[in-house]
Amino acid sequence: MQVPASFQYRKATSVAHALSLLAEYGPEARVVAGGHSLLPMMKLRLAHPEALVDINDLAExxxxxxxxxxxxxxxxxxxxxxxxxxxxxxxxxxxxxxxxxxxxxxxxxxxxxxxxxxxxxxxxxxxxxxxxxxxxxxxxxxxxxxxxxxxxxxxxxxxxxxxxxxxxxxxxxxIRPSVSAYVKVDRRAGDWAVGAAAAVLELAGGVVAEVGIGLTALGARKFVAAEAEDHLRAGPPSGERFAEAARIAAAHCAPTADQRGPVDYKRHLAGELVARALRGAVGRAA
Amino acid sequence: MTNTPTGFGRMTRKEDARFVRGRGTYVDDVRLPGTLHAAVLRSPLAHARITAIDTRAAEAHPKVRVVITGAVLADRGLAWMPTLSGDVQAVLATDKVRFQGQEVAFVIADDPYSARDALALVDVDYDPLPPVVDARTALDPDAPVIRDDREGRRDNHIFDWEAGDAAATDRVFAGAAVVVAQDVLYPRVHPAPLETCAVIADHDVVTGKLTVWATTQAPHAHRTLLATITGIPEHRIRVVSPDVGGGFGNKVPIYPAYVCAVAGSMLTGRPVKWTEDRSENLMATTFARDYHMHGEIASTVDGKILALRVRVLADHGAFNGTAQPSKYPAGFFHIVTGSYDLEAAHCSVTGVYTNKAPGGVAYACSFRVAEASFLVERLVDLLALELDVDPAELRMRNLLRPEQFPYTCSTGWEYDSGDYPRALALLLETAGYRELRAEQARRRELGEHLGIGLSFFTEAVGAGPRKHMDIVGLGMADGAELRVHPTGKAVLRISVQSQGQGHETTFAQIVAHELGIGPDDVDVVHGDTDATPFGLGTYGSRSTPVSGAAASMAARKVRERARIVASAMLEVSPDDLEWSPGRWSVRGDPTAGKSITEIAAAAHSDLDLPDGVEGQLDASCVYNPPNLTFPFGAYLCVVEVDPGTGQVVVRRFVAVDDCGVRINPSIVEGQVHGGLADGIGVALMELIAFDPDGNHLGGSFMDYLLPTAVDCPSWELAETVTPSPHHPLGAKGIGECATVGSPAAVVNAVMDALRPFGVRHADMPLTPAAVWRAIQGRPLRGDLAID
CATH class of the missing domain: 3.30.465.10 (Uridine Diphospho-n-acetylenolpyruvylglucosamine Reductase; domain 3)
Structure with a gap:
């Protein structure tokens, strides 16, 4: 049976209580909410928290x-x-x-x-x-x-x-006026992303006033394609510029190979998905 | 649906009432007083010599009762056990570990938490050895020898096996106008039953009786094997297999932890329970497939297929533990000629050891028909591509014709019955094949990539004639015992074991059909060796072909006994009686008759029976099938491929199955649905890969992907019915048909979609990365770690 090692369990009744419990148990305490990552890790004995502070009752x-x-x-x-x-x-x-x-x-x-x-x-x-x-x-x-x-x-x-x-x-x-989209490739419904891209565009007067491009699972620093954002900012939201931004995003990310795919594929995916996310976001402006 | 058919037909499954209420009883639900709980310490390395094991800290744990190591077992002659293929397998490693996840120690404690905690207290020193990970290097002269436990062994070779006429095949190939060849890997996959393996061993020190609660597909075979391994006399062993949450071949073998649990119960005098966790199940229990195949197909220029030539390298893992009839080390792979009329065929299979988990037949593959069917159906599609012929047309041109049955294929199988062109024609009509091709052409103009894939398969199920087929010397016949109580209610005891197939319903319907009573008046008992007749169990789609026939024959014996009793009741000669469902009546006077219920009462009463006729109606039968049954089918899959991401979406799946007479069409369709989902899983996502150190890369359901409802289309099913001429009910097996037939349809569909990119072949699983790399002309080697 997959069973965790023993641990202390406390149920917090308020944010203040949760904070005091975290202080009481120290650095080996963990907060548990949904538990969908932490509990499997504990059962696999990849995580061994000494105490769990349950915040599920904190309606606030x-x-x-x-x-x-x-x-x-x-x-x-x-x-x-x-x-x-x-x-x-x-x-x-x-x-x-x-x-x-x-x-x-x-x-x-x-x-x-x-x-x-x-x-x-x-x-x-x-x-x-x-x-x-x-x-x-x-x-x-x-x-x-x-x-x-x-x-x-x-x-x-x-x-x-x-x-x-x-x-x-x-x-x-x-909240600022924006268009946005998220595009993901997975091997199966419910699987973690092989790769995914997020695009948020603030358009003003035919120009990209601000842009956010996020990358999931593709080795982007802080989950962001900052160089691609720089390329798009203050220019028109054109297909050509999107394609160049996608190329830049692919060039600057650092994916690693795993069973979801080799590096060349993931790098290709970074470009492909950034382009699709940008186009998808702009498509919503209509 | 109602529950009122008097025999065959749709009815809700009798067992579902308890399952949907959460009232099933699986091994882990069984609570015996005083039970201790065990956990298995497993090897972290694929290949290493064990230099020391220190159990003192674990033994000092306050809740640990016993720590069993290989040395403890060796003292009792239990460190090694026989496999189902004439090899031996370590119960607990004594000398070396030979795959990651191999059993090293067995810790028994008061509760499962303590047992698991104490694993960390067992200290094992390993001296790492280079592993054999890639089967293609297993026979290299400098390959590390895995099985140095076997005297004189200097390589990793297990067996060579062949079928067909090599010289005749070579001659046809030499003269053939067209030859197409392809390397095809059917990668290692896993049965992944939802209920993992589990056991409770309860040895009674007073009576000497051992009761083993186990999740097994073959309780009787397990009893015999446990007697052989442990030395406990077979009549003092009772194996109980309660509800089983899926098997797919995973629950055919005896696993090391089962033997450890028995030893543990004998050492402690207490019941010992072990429930495997998901990672253990995926890493250490019997896998499936892992066939590296090279196939060649020869034809004339106008597409008459002439011959097939196949070489296979079979990866059997660290111990040869495949479960298949002992005369067939490559299972029924030599049905690789498939559904076509060939002049000649030859196949050869070489089995090798690698540093991977043993096993290798499971997962609804019908003893390797899955691998064979996949290969020939890929080759036929490649030939169609080469000849620029429509793959449906090429198949129709080469399928066996109905008048050729019974047909003996060039590798020796005698196919019992079939009408293949009818099934294919029905498929094309049901799917709207012509319209699909037109849609494909239109969408290719738009740059969209629709793929249409076909497969046609012939299955060989219902092993099998005792003369040819046994497992560890046990002939593959099955028994059935039918009791009819005084009130006319019946109890059928069978040797096979449901893992979800619905035996309690299907077998009740068989008896109902033969006796003309309601299925609800028949109770089916299975899974307890003390309560059921001997038989080899449920796998290889053999329950209906073998045990179903036994049930039918037993019921017919009951019917004949009822005739004699009825003749005494009616004071006429048995010859003057005629049968109508549920009733014997006087020929020409239907009003003068007796129902089975009346006859059953009389059979138990003071009625004077003719001399030499015993009372009661009970009967039994052991059925030794004269041949396998050969169900078949034609499948079509429609996919859409996104070449930018490599993603495949299955849009439609149309399946025409012919399994002869259908006892319960709903259950048949359920089996087909499950198999089709399996096929999509295997084709698109399921895989056990290994890194260069032999680390298993699929040890959880986050890594080993099973298809979900979202990944499956709404199945479109159709059927033809060609009865088996030798089965008493005309029925054939169905359990594995869809798993055997569907992967090729999915892969053929994806390859069809990728035709504009010049892609001929890519190995399963066709993940987005694999599809994209195939388009780039740099296919992935999926069975190894991606780098």
Whole structure:
């Protein structure tokens, strides 16, 4: 039987309580929400937390709302809730594009948006999406709250800037007129991405005023194709420029070979998917 | 659907009521008082010498009862056990480990958590050895010798086997106008049953009786094997296989942990339970396929197929543990001639050891018909490409004709019955083949890549005649015992074991059909060796062909006994009675008759029976099939391929199956649905690959991909019915047909879509990366780690 090693379990009743429990158990404590990454890792004995702090009862983290010109997604919002959120889809169709292809309905019913980001799996879809959206991540610790840009949140694979004892509480996406799309290639429904691309374009007067391009599972630094963004900014959203941006994105990412594919294929995919995501986003402007 | 057919027909499955309510009982659900729990320590390396094992820390764990190592077993002569193919396999490694995941120690504790925790306390020193990972290098002169446990062994060769006439085949090839050749890998895949393997061994120190609860497809064979391995007399062993959550061949062999559980129960005097985890199941239990094939097909310029020549390198892993009839080390692979009328054919198979898990027949492959069928159907498509002929037309031109049956193929099989052109014609009509080709042409103009793939297969199922077929010396016949109670209700006891096939329904329908009573009046008992007659179990689609025939013959004996009882009741001669479903009546006077229920009551009563006639109606039968049954089918798959990403979407799948008489069409269709999903999985995503160090790269369902409903189209099924002439019901097996026939249709469809790119062939699985690389002209070698 696949069974985890023994661990302490505490159920938090408020964010303050969760923070105090994290402080009490120290660096070997882990937050559990949906548990769809952490629990399998524990059963496979790849993770051995000494304590789990369960935040599933923290209703204050489970809301999606518009506040102060931003879409605010609580860290405990389930994937299925984001997928069915009309307000999220209206402002940022990319969120629904991505949620539709994250795992399967059973995982989406339980897995959380915040958990996905904190896991920082290189193949996780929302990291690239929120990086492309230039979202802000609200982090709370015993000392108070700080806001981290999504692009600065990820340090490396499975590693974020969250300090011991800190909790991601919300994701804030500033609402500005934009078009967006997310395109993913997987080997099977529900599989992790072989590769995926996120595109967010703010168009003004026939020009790309701002652009975000995210890449999933393709070895892009901080999940972003920054050089491709630079190429597009302040120019017209033309097919030729998209093609060049795609070429730049492919050239600058550093995918690794695994059973999902060799490097040449993944690099090709980076270009192909960036082009498709950009075209898909602009197609939504009509 | 209603539950009221008096025999054959659609009815809901009797077993489903408990499954959909969560009331099934699997081995892990069985709770015996005082049970201890075990975990297996497995080798992290593919090939290494064991220099020391220190179990002291594990034994000091407060909840650990016993730690069993190879040395402990060796003291009792249990360190090695026979395989199903005349080889031996380590129960727990003593000298070397030979594949990653091999069993090294067995820890028994008070609870499963402690057993698992204590694995980390067993300290094993390994001296790594170079592994043999690529079967194509296994016979190199400098290849490391894996099986140095076997005296005098200096290489990794297991067997050479051939069928057909090599000289005649060479002659036809030499004179043929067209020859097409292709290397085709059927990669290593896994049965992946949802219920992993599990066992509870309960040795009673007082009576000496051993009860083994195991998830097995062959309880009787397991009892005999356990007696052979452990030395416990066979009559003191009872094997109980409760509900089984899928088998696909994975649950045919005895696994090392089963033997360890028996040893553990004898050592502790307590029941010992072991439930395998998913990674263990994928890494260490019997795999399927792994055939490296080279095929050649010869034809005339106008597409008359003349001959087939095939060489195979078979990767059997570290121990030769394939489960197949002992005279056939390559299973039934020599049905590679498929459904075509050939002048000559020859195939040769070489088996080799590698540092991979042993096994190698499982997964609904019908003893290697899957590999054979895939190869010939790829070759026919390649020939169509070479000749620029429509692949449907080429098949129609070469299929066996109905008047040729019974047909003896050039490698020796006698096909019992078939009407192949009818099945193919029905397929083309059902699918709208002409319209599909027109759509394909239109869409190619638009730069869209629709692919249409065909396959035609002939299966060989229902092993088999005892004269030719046995497994470890046990002839492949099966028994059935039918009791009819005084109230006319019946209990059928069978030797085969359902893993989800619906035996409790199908076999009740067989008895109902023969006796003219309702299927709900027949209870089917299986899975307990103390309660059922001997037989070889369920695999190779053999339940209906063999055990179904046994049930039918037993019921006919009951019917004949009922005739004698009825004649006594009616005071007429048995010869003056005629049968109508459920009733014997006086010829010419249907009102003068007795129902089976009335006859059953009388048979148990004080009725005076003729001299020499025993009371009651019970009967039994052991059925030794005169031949295999040969179901067949024609499949068509439609895919769309995105050349920019390599993604394949299966749009349609049309399947025409002919399995002879259908006892329960719903169950038949369920078997076909499952097999088609299997085929899509194997063709597009399933794979066990290994890295250069022999590390297994498919050890979880995140890495070993099974198809989901989203990956499958809504199946379109049709049927023809060509009864088997030798089966009492005219039925043939169906379980593995779709798994055998469907991968070629999917792959042929993808290759058809890629025709504009000049792609001839790519090996399975056709993942997006594999498809894209095929288009680039640099195909991936899928069975090894991608670099």
């Amino acid at each position: 983290l489970a809301e999606i709302r518009v506040e102060g010109g931003a879409l605010v997604i609580g860290a405990l919002v389930r994937h299925a809730e984001l997928l069915s959120s009309a307000v999220a889809g209206r402002h940022f169709p990319i969120l629904h594009d991505a949620e539709r292809v994250i795992a399967d309905p059973i995982v989406r019913n339980r897995g959380t948006v915040g958990g996905s980001l904190c896991q920082a799996d290189p193949s996780e879809d929302l990291s690239a999406v929120f990086a492309a959206l230039r979202a802000e991540l609200v982090v709370r610790g015993l000392d108070g709250e700080r806001v981290v840009a999504a692009r600065d949140f990820f340090v490396g694979p499975y590693e974020t800037v969250l300090a011991d004892g800190e909790l991601l509480v919300a994701i804030r996406v500033p």
